[in-house]
Amino acid sequence: MAVAARQSSRRLQALSSEERKKILLDIADALEANENLITAENETDVAAAQEAGYEKSLISRLALKSGKILSLAKSIRVLANMEDPIGCVLKETQLADGLVLEKTSSPLGVLLIVFESRPDALVQIASLAIRSGNGLLLKGGKEAKRSNAILHKVITEAIPDTVGGKVIGLVTSRDEIPGLLKLDDVIDLVIPRGSNKLVSQIKSSTKIPVLGHADGICHVYVDKSANLEMAKRIVLDAKVDYPAACNAMETLLVHKDLVQNGALNELIVDLRIQGVSLYGGPRASALLNIPQARSFHHEYNSMECTVEIVDDVAAAVDHIHQHGRHVILPWQRRLSTYLRLLFCLDVCLCFHEQKGMNYLSFSPCAVHILIVSSPKTEKLRKSSCINAAVFHNASTRFCDGARFGLGAEVGISTSRIHARGPVGVEGLLTTRWILKGSGQVVDGDKGVIYTHRDISVDSLKKMYQKNPKMQKEKEMAEAAAD
Secondary structure, three states: HHHHHHHHHHHHOOHHHHHHHHHHHHHHHHHHHHHHHHHHHHHHHHHHHHHOOOOHHHHHOOOOOOOHHHHHHHHHHHHHHHOOOOOOEEEEEEEEOOOOEEEEEEOOOOEEEEOOOHHHHHHHHHHHHHHHOOEEEOOOOHHHHHHHHHHHHHHHOOOOOOOOHHHEOOOOHHHHHHOOOOOOOOOOEEEEEEEHHHHHHHHHOOOOOOOOEEOEEEEEEEOOOOHHHHHHHHHHHHHHHOOOOOOOEEEEEEEEEHHHOHHHHHHHHHHHHHOEEEEEEEEHHOOOOOOOOOOOOOOOOOOOOEEEEEEEEEHHHHHHHHOOOOOOOOOOOHHHHHHOOOOOOOOOOOEEOOOOEEEEEEEOOOOOOOOOOOOOOOHOOOOOOOOOOOOOOOHHOOOOOOOOOOOOOOOEOOOOHHHOOOEEEEEEEEEEEEEOOOOOOOOOOOOOOOEEEEHHHHHHHHHHHHHHHHHHHHHHHHHHHO
16 A cells, blocks of 8 residues: 555656646545535444544544535645645755756655544645645544545545556554554655654654654633733633634633732633633632642643633743643743743744733644743744744634645644644655756866855746756756656
8 A cells, every 4th residue: 555655656746736736626626526425424423423422522523514525625725726835946056167956845755644533634634645746645533434435535536547546545444554654665754643642652663754743732821911802812712713623722821910800700701601611720729619620731622621820921831841741941040041042842822912921822732832021022033932833912723724824734743853833735845956967077076166156046047048958957857856
């Protein structure tokens, strides 16, 4: 299966941009044409999951709600109409007179994706693989077996024979995974979407590079100087918009002064009106008379939320470091120093600037490092802190591939290397060097005079237009590289 995917991916890469675009448009049409059949299979999966007693959050992710197929088809069309990501010239350098080096974008090869109950993930991942010219092996959860099977059938039947439906393989048994993880000479990247346990198991079982998409606790902190109305809107959206999503709020931290002025009570009332069940940390549970949370590191993925009261922004930072998935540095320095030193992973900061930093929300899933100080927005934006994303006055729910304009996402990477945050087409590409010359030789570095001059894309195009021979040599070099 893996070898077949690799062979088909090479045929896919050999197609023109327009031909790959047409495949995606055909897939979007096929999904819409088979909406009733897909929905029927999905409803069977949902009914079986309910009968088996699966958690409500899993069933919510499993269900393809009304309009979902149309939404997926629309996203695929957006992806199809994006600029072709393959073969883009990222950098050009004139090494010497008549010797030009290009750094170009290139497909990774074959991807193995192990994902959870969401059948819509299959559609997004498959469309991204086709757009990026990669072969793909998919292993979904057993609870979505029928949904995945029909979606895979519809998608692969829309792929022309010139490429072959085997470019996307569907792994149906968990027993096949250990064998696939040994194919480091065929499979180029593994992306597990699931629990920390799943990611750790896969990392320890393979030599293939792993891009993890794991769980995590998404926090929102509301400071004493926050614009309360704006804070309420963001808190509600972060929790209620789609509670089963990995970028939904799981823990609400509030400044202690909000207890005295009634702001915390307003936040609690609004959450309860929306049907959110609340659990507290030691301080909040005693003060609000709510059940104590069993753990601060608990991802609800449902209409439940942990609330805790903290003394200030620094205490909120400390809380995230203690109860988040990664602790990078001990909390010992002043915030301004900490801001300069800390490499933060996959953090979304949402704040209202009134008197410095007022409130923040943290996303996406799996890695949360809270950094708060009181410089102006622009200073924070230009700081040396390396964030996956920074949100100003916006809900954590925006941390999503489609909302970022990526067309779709293969997952939200919790790694630093090679992609971070929502992973779209660019995260499924690597680079390739193409050197174009006219007979140059090294000859002990006496054969050429090096210039190492950067060339802009526009300048390069003009150079080729003026020199048809170089243009022909460029085309021959690209054909040989393919």
